[in-house]
Amino acid sequence: MIIRPRRLRKNETIRNMVAETAVNPDSLVYPMFVVEGEGVKEEIPSMPGQFRFSIDEILQELESCVIAGIKSILLFGIPNIKDEMATSAYDDDGIVQRAVRSIKAKFPDLFVITDVCLCEYMSHGHCGIIKDGDVDNDPTLELLAKTAVSHARAGANMIAPSDMMDGRVAAIRAKLDENGYADTPIMAYSAKFASAYYGPFRDAADSAPHFGNRKSYQMDVRNGREAQREVELDIEEGADIVMVKPGLAFLDILRQTAEISTVPVAVYNVSGEYSMVKAAAKMGWIDENAIIRENLLAMKRAGADIIITYHAKEALEKGLV
Numbered sequence: 001m002i003i004r005p006r007r008l009r010k011n012e013t014i015r016n017m018v019a020e021t022a023v024n025p026d027s028l029v030y031p032m033f034v035v036e037g038e039g040v041k042e043e044i045p046s047m048p049g050q051f052r053f054s055i056d057e058i059l060q061e062l063e064s065c066v067i068a069g070i071k072s073i074l075l076f077g078i079p080n081i082k083d084e085m086a087t088s089a090y091d092d093d094g095i096v097q098r099a100v101r102s103i104k105a106k107f108p109d110l111f112v113i114t115d116v117c118l119c120e121y122m123s124h125g126h127c128g129i130i131k132d133g134d135v136d137n138d139p140t141l142e143l144l145a146k147t148a149v150s151h152a153r154a155g156a157n158m159i160a161p162s163d164m165m166d167g168r169v170a171a172i173r174a175k176l177d178e179n180g181y182a183d184t185p186i187m188a189y190s191a192k193f194a195s196a197y198y199g200p201f202r203d204a205a206d207s208a209p210h211f212g213n214r215k216s217y218q219m220d221v222r223n224g225r226e227a228q229r230e231v232e233l234d235i236e237e238g239a240d241i242v243m244v245k246p247g248l249a250f251l252d253i254l255r256q257t258a259e260i261s262t263v264p265v266a267v268y269n270v271s272g273e274y275s276m277v278k279a280a281a282k283m284g285w286i287d288e289n290a291i292i293r294e295n296l297l298a299m300k301r302a303g304a305d306i307i308i309t310y311h312a313k314e315a316l317e318k319g320l321v
Contacts, residue, residue: 021301023321029113029266030065030312031074033204034058034099046200047271048278050310052078055099059106069316072111074160074308075099076204079121085129086121090146097154104155113158113187114151116144116172125209127163127217134216137165144168145175152181160243162189164217169237185240187266187306191227191253194218197246197272204271227253228260235263241306246270248295251302258303267299269309277311293320 008018033044033052040054041061053061065073077096079088088094100112118140119127128140140163148159159176161168169188176184194215202208219227231242242261244254245268258265273295281288292311299307315321 021297023296023300023307023315025069025316025321026071027304027306028070028312028315028321029072029074029306029308030070031076031308031310032058032061033076033078034095035078036080036095044200044204046203047275047310048282049314050204050274052204055095055102058099059102062103062107062110065313066107066110068313070110070313072113073103074113074115075103075156076115077120082121082123084123086118086143086147089118089121090143090150092150092153094150097150100151100154100156111157112155113160114156116148116151116159116161117163118143118147119163119207119209123210125207127214128165135165137167137217140165141168141171145171148172149175149179149181152176152179152184156184158185158187158241160187160189162192162245164189164192164214164219167237169234169239173238186238187241187243188234188239189245189268190231190234190239190242191250191257192218192243192245193221193227193250195221195246195249195270195272197249197270200271200275221249224253224256228256231257231261235261239263241266243268243308244304246273247299247304247307248273251298254299254302254304264305265303266306266308267302267304269295269299269307269311271310274310289318289320296321 008014035052035054037054038056041057042052044050079095081088096114103112117127119125126135128135151159161172169186234242241264243266244250244257247267247269254267277291280286292315
């Protein structure tokens with residue numbers, strides 16, 4: 001035989017030399033949850049190793065994150081007060097707004113991305129204003145835009161709308177520009193599917209809907225072409241980055257998105273994916289570090305420029321990327 005591909009697998013040195021894919025540590029984004037109160041560091045039962053932090057505790061946690069090499073975080077807020085208009089979401093004294101101000105004061109170089117959605121702030125747990133038993137798209141846009149502006153005013157570096165309302169990128173872009181935040185980028189949850197992989201997150205963020213489900217606004221898991229339409233629409237509306245969510249079960253969508261997108265592509269390695277790894281590792285069924293590394297490489301190989309993952313801190317601390 002003349003052609004022997006195994007020649008380039010002979011030892012670790014040559015395997016590293018010809019490796020096609022690597023995860024850039026700077027491209028990892030670490031999601032974090034902030035709650036009201038003081039001295040709160042509450043482990044999320046369905047997400048071992050992940051916590052709900054009060055502002056004072058998240059500042060302490062971020063010290064070790066920065067040392068580990070975390071450059072960017074995605075912040076989710078959990079308020080004490082919820083109502084049918086999500087007023088806590090766009091309150092300048094809301095939990096996310098106060099957290100952003102505190103984080104930026106202590107860690108000015110940390111890139112803070114804020115999730116913009118209303119589900120954590122609505123008394124019913126849905127992502128917008130309810131009318132006739134469903135989310136009313138257009139009135140919800142105004143609240144999302146108000147929330148985005150309040151986050152930018154607090155110092156957020158990037159806005160990440162995750163609601164999946166039609167036209168929300170355009171609405172947010174217009175309001176940001178009107179209020180002097182033309183340089184604040186938008187990372188749109190563009191192809192966000194109505195997935196069963198979000199279960200642990202809904203425990204973490206106390207955001208499960210109190211009736212029905214989110215299938216009338218999040219995408220049908222059976223659809224691929226529709227995902228590309230959503231991506232193209234968000235780019236047309238001004239998205240600076242588009243996202244596919246979840247990651248592992250939607251690598252085909254991620255690859256298709258990378259092939260058509262004219263802007264950087266993010267992927268969200270979601271809570272259910274994280275928790276399955278942790279559960280299997282606890283049982284001794286898998287090599288946890290190897291699986292984390294392989295999952296991150298899979299998403300990178302499929303086309304992700306940015307990976308949002310709960311594994312970010314440990315991946316950096318353990319040298320898995």
